[in-house]
Amino acid sequence: MKVLRTFAIISALFLAVTSCKVEKPADTDGHDLWFHNLEKVADAAPAEYTTEAIAQSEIDQYWKGKAAVEIKVLDQKDEALGRDGYRLVFSKGKVAVEANTAIGTLYGVYGLLRLQQTDALPKGAKTITEVPAFEYRAFNHWDNLNGSVERGYAGQSLWNWAELPDKVSPVYQEYARANASVGINATAINNVNANADILTTDYLKKVKVLADIFRPYGLKIFLSLNFAAPKHIGGLDTSDPLDPRVVQFWKDKTAEIYSLIPDFGGFLVKANSEGQSGPQDYGRTHADGANMVADALAPYGGVVFWRAFVYDAQAEDRAMQASDEFVPLDGQFRDNVLIQVKNGPIDFQPREPISPLFGQAPNTNLMLEVQITQEYLGHSKHMVYLHPLWKECLDTDTYEFGEGSTVAAITEGKYRNNKLSAISGVTNIGNDVNWCGHQMIQINWYAYGRMAWNPDLSSDQIADEWLRQTFSSDPKFIKPVKDMLDRSREVTVSYEMPLGLHHIMASNAHFGPGPWEDSYRKDWSPLFYHKAGPDGVGFDRTVATGSGATAQYNEPLASTYENIDTCPENLLLWFHHVPWDYKMKDGKTLWDELCYTYQHGIEDAADYIKIWEKVEPYVDNQRYQEVRTKLIRQAKDAMWWRDAVILYFQTFSNMPIPDDCYPPQHTLDELKQVGVFRWTPGMPRVRRPEIYEVLPEYTLPKYPDL
Ligand code: GCW
Numbered sequence: 049m050k051v052l053r054t055f056a057i058i059s060a061l062f063l064a065v066t067s068c069k070v071e072k073p074a075d076t077d078g079h080d081l082w083f084h085n086l087e088k089v090a091d092a093a094p095a096e097y098t099t100e101a102i103a104q105s106e107i108d109q110y111w112k113g114k115a116a117v118e119i120k121v122l123d124q125k126d127e128a129l130g131r132d133g134y135r136l137v138f139s140k141g142k143v144a145v146e147a148n149t150a151i152g153t154l155y156g157v158y159g160l161l162r163l164q165q166t167d168a169l170p171k172g173a174k175t176i177t178e179v180p181a182f183e184y185r186a187f188n189h190w191d192n193l194n195g196s197v198e199r200g201y202a203g204q205s206l207w208n209w210a211e212l213p214d215k216v217s218p219v220y221q222e223y224a225r226a227n228a229s230v231g232i233n234a235t236a237i238n239n240v241n242a243n244a245d246i247l248t249t250d251y252l253k254k255v256k257v258l259a260d261i262f263r264p265y266g267l268k269i270f271l272s273l274n275f276a277a278p279k280h281i282g283g284l285d286t287s288d289p290l291d292p293r294v295v296q297f298w299k300d301k302t303a304e305i306y307s308l309i310p311d312f313g314g315f316l317v318k319a320n321s322e323g324q325s326g327p328q329d330y331g332r333t334h335a336d337g338a339n340m341v342a343d344a345l346a347p348y349g350g351v352v353f354w355r356a357f358v359y360d361a362q363a364e365d366r367a368m369q370a371s372d373e374f375v376p377l378d379g380q381f382r383d384n385v386l387i388q389v390k391n392g393p394i395d396f397q398p399r400e401p402i403s404p405l406f407g408q409a410p411n412t413n414l415m416l417e418v419q420i421t422q423e424y425l426g427h428s429k430h431m432v433y434l435h436p437l438w439k440e441c442l443d444t445d446t447y448e449f450g451e452g453s454t455v456a457a458i459t460e461g462k463y464r465n466n467k468l469s470a471i472s473g474v475t476n477i478g479n480d481v482n483w484c485g486h487q488m489i490q491i492n493w494y495a496y497g498r499m500a501w502n503p504d505l506s507s508d509q510i511a512d513e514w515l516r517q518t519f520s521s522d523p524k525f526i527k528p529v530k531d532m533l534d535r536s537r538e539v540t541v542s543y544e545m546p547l548g549l550h551h552i553m554a555s556n557a558h559f560g561p562g563p564w565e566d567s568y569r570k571d572w573s574p575l576f577y578h579k580a581g582p583d584g585v586g587f588d589r590t591v592a593t594g595s596g597a598t599a600q601y602n603e604p605l606a607s608t609y610e611n612i613d614t615c616p617e618n619l620l621l622w623f624h625h626v627p628w629d630y631k632m633k634d635g636k637t638l639w640d641e642l643c644y645t646y647q648h649g650i651e652d653a654a655d656y657i658k659i660w661e662k663v664e665p666y667v668d669n670q671r672y673q674e675v676r677t678k679l680i681r682q683a684k685d686a687m688w689w690r691d692a693v694i695l696y697f698q699t700f701s702n703m704p705i706p707d708d709c710y711p712p713q714h715t716l717d718e719l720k721q722v723g724v725f726r727w728t729p730g731m732p733r734v735r736r737p738e739i740y741e742v743l744p745e746y747t748l749p750k751y752p753d754l
Contacts, residue, residue, distance in 0.1 A: 070665045070666060075671075076668050076671060078487045081226055081490055081493075081494075082229070082494050082518045084517065085516070085519075085520075085521075086161065086517070088109050090108055091109070092104075092108035098264055099151055099265070099266065101264075102264055103153050103157045111161070114141070115141050116142050116143070117143045117157075118145070119145045120147075121146075122148055125148045128179065129146075129147060129148050129152060130148070130179055132155060132233065133148070133155075133180065134147040134153060134155050134159065134177075134178055135147070135175060135177045136159060136160055136163075138172070145160060151266035154266065156178075158231075162229075162517070163176075165516060165517045166521075178501070181500070181501065181502060181504075182459070182500055182501075183467070183468060183469050184415075184469070185231055185234065185470075185471060186233075186470060186472040186473070186500075187236065188240065188417070188475065189235065189236060190239040190474060191206070191239055192243065193245060195208075195209070197478055198241060200421060200475075201429070201485050202477060202480040202482075202484050203480040204479050205478065206220070206223060212258070213257040221261055221265075223477070224264075224265035227497065229497075230494055231500060233266050233268060234269075235262070235268070235269060235270065236269075236270035237255070237271070238271060238272045241318065242273055242274040242318070242324075244273075244276065244280035245280075247305075248281055255309065256309055259308075259312070263311060268311055268313035269309060270313040270315065270353070271312075271315060273315045273316070273317055275319045275325045275327070276325035282301075287325060288330035288332065289332050289336045289339075290330070290340070295340055295343075298340060298344040302344040302345055302350070314345050314350035316353045316355070316388070317354050319355070320334070320358055327340075333377060334358075334373065334374065335380040338385045346382070351386060351468065352382075352385045353470065353472065354381075355389075355417070356370040356389045356403075357370065357388075357390055361570060361571050363571070365597055367589065367595070368393070368404075368600060370389065370390075370393060370403060371403075371404050371405045374409060374412070379412065383413075383466050384468065386413040386468060386470050387405075387409070390417045391418050391437075394551060396419040398424060398550075399541050399548070399550075400550060400622070401609070401622060402455055404600035404601050406458050407447065407448040407453070407458070407602045407605075408600065408602075413461070413470075415469065415471055416441065416459050416472070418438045418471075418473045418474070420473045420476045420492045420496050421475060426540060426682060426685065427559055428484060428485030429559075430540060430682045431488040431533075431656065432537055433533040433536045434495065435495040435510055436507045436537045437537050439506075441455050442454065447602040447603065448463075448602055456503045460503070473500070477493065486678055487674055488675055490514075491514045494513075494514045495507075508530065511533045511534060515529055515530060519667060520666040520667070524663070525663045528662060531659075535652065536656075539649055539653055542646065544561075546645040547617060548617075548620045548623065549577075549585075551574055551576075551577040555567055560692075560743070561688065562574055563575075563696045564696050564716075564720060581700055584630070585621060586623075586624050586626045587621065587622065587625065588623075589609075589622065590624065612624050639701045639703045640706055642697070646690040646694060650710065651750075653679075653683040654686075654748050654749075656682070657679045657748075660672075680751075683748055684743075687713065687746045688743065688746060690710075695712055695716040695719070696716055713746055714744055722743065722744050
């Protein structure tokens with residue numbers, strides 16, 4: 049009897065223990081993005097390919113609630129909701145999704161499903177109103193017509209130009225749906241280093257097919273234009289924006305585009321930058337060029353995103369050039385032109401101050417451009433959650449209109465009469481089965497859309513939403529992984545370019561360190577940016593002794609940056625040339641601070657592996673293994689960065705690496721050889737296949753077996 053009872057207790061215990069164990073999720077390749085945990089409750093394909101039918105079918109297929117969902121385009125328009133906003137009205141037994149337009153209701157439907165998926169549905173009666181901050185929430189694809197993607201690390205372009213217009217990949221619709229689900233409503237589908245052929249009739253017919261697929265999802269097509277198109281494809285001998293034949297060429301081309309794509313968004317333009325043609329080729333200004341294109345678009349409601357990313361090798365300080373060129377043009381651009389400004393004054397570095405231009409052109413429609421693809425932050429090999437980087441920029445105060453005139457407020461148009469507003473992000477998407485090349489950096493696509501809709505959302509909230517929809521809602525998973533994501537941008541700054549260091553990566557590939565590199569162009573040379581020597585390191589941008597870039601900021605930013613004592617330490621070497629033995633706020637010398645910051649960066653990167661291993665039960669095996677492999681690589685790359693930068697700087701500082709930091713595993717000479725093996729994205733691999741990715745070997749002190 050006793051034996052039997054003991055047996056019963058033991059088996060009950062056994063059952064209790066095994067049922068507590070989480071069930072391992074089924075393998076997935078990650079193609080279903082943040083829809084992963086959305087369970088189908090019914091099969092209900094849309095009756096027709098319209099926004100209304102899609103909205104209804106998303107609810108029919110995925111709404112699990114007992115309350116009936118009613119989707120309603122308001123007869124009586126509500127001005128507060130604008131074109132894209134929506135209201136979710138929760139009452140007893142019913143949820144109404146209301147908007148002024150069909151697309152507004154589709155956003156509402158995705159908003160409702162997001163609340164369902166993130167366990168955030170209100171318990172009782174409640175009205176939730178959502179209105180996007182920016183009118184255009186745009187993607188920029190740097191996709192070439194030959195299928196390669198400039199600075200793309202997730203395979204080839206999504207657009208199969210050879211097969212279009214006849215053959216249509218199902219991926220195009222999946223892409224549009226994913227964008228709509230986070231509110232992205234505009235996409236420039238070709239590289240800003242533009243091939244004029246995209247504007248030929250043959251290509252436009254292909255583009256039209258994409259536009260037709262994107263339309264019900266509210267996604268407008270933009271094209272990057274080559275400013276020399278009148279010469280390349282128009283049979284003209286000039287592309288001078290003031291030449292009447294050129295003006296006519298753009299009018300005709302624009303008319304042709306709208307005849308095929310009536311809701312065409314407009315043009316994205318990179319002009320007189322990095323070898324691209326532009327109005328300055330003809331002695332004209334950016335305003336002359338932008339306005340000419342804008343005039344062609346205006347009758348159809350199209351807009352121009354004209355980029356401010358300009359610099360030339362002659363200037364003393366590249367960081368000042370966008371402002372130098374564009375501030376004098378303030379007030380000269382047409383109403384349907386937006387000047388697209390990168391977040392920082394140089395180029396998407398792991399940390400930059402804001403571009404001063406945001407605070408200097410009160411009479412210009414300014415928009416922010418961020419980079420979602422990780423050109424300088426480890427490509428799709430490193431897990432870096434970028435929202436904190438973007439948010440840092442949006443939240444920075446320009447002080448242009450007094451306190452509170454943040455980059456977000458400026459670009460949202462709060463201080464302009466013209467309510468046109470936009471934001472853009474250079475995508476990290478390719479034809480890789482998981483879209484982004486790394487499961488975890490899909491979060492950057494998601495976060496970009498959420499931020500473009502609502503710049504006030506915190507990084508933490510967005511990460512939380514994404515993890516619940518994409519992986520698991522279990523707090524034992526969410527907490528550690530979210531912490532890791534939230535810290536990841538800072539960790540990458542620490543192991544790549546801390547304390548305001550910038551542009552010290554290996555040239556061409558922009559992957560891995562290259563602080564010793566010189567270039568035939570000084571403004572592409574790491575030596576130019578860190579200026580390390582026996583006297584110290586850093587770029588002096590003060591008015592007192594340097595380039596004077598601090599003066600491009602409004603007060604009190606200008607003096608804060610100018611004065612070494614008030615300059616934030618995370619931007620110290622951006623604005624100041626600092627002696628190696630300079631005392632930092634924590635009492636350490638600059639040299640020691642550098643060594644310890646890198647050390648923390650590499651330890652944190654290695655810790656990711658441990659954190660990930662702990663959450664293994666909550667992740668399907670396929671994604672678990674893929675991410676783990678990448679995290680190991682990332683930790684090793686972090687060590688490579690540290691060794692290269694510190695050993696190189698040590699040749700000037702002549703100071704020892706503190707004993708409690710890991711010793712380097714390679715000599716400087718060895719690491720300089722690694723540079724030989726770099727390759728440039730977009731460079732056909734066949735040309736030099738033998739050099740494709742040969743990186744230094746590393747042993748992780750905490751994980752010697754990996
Ligand atoms: O970041 C740099 C890149 C170029 C890019 C350029 C730009 C599309 O290295 O590859 O070209 O910026 O933003 O135009």
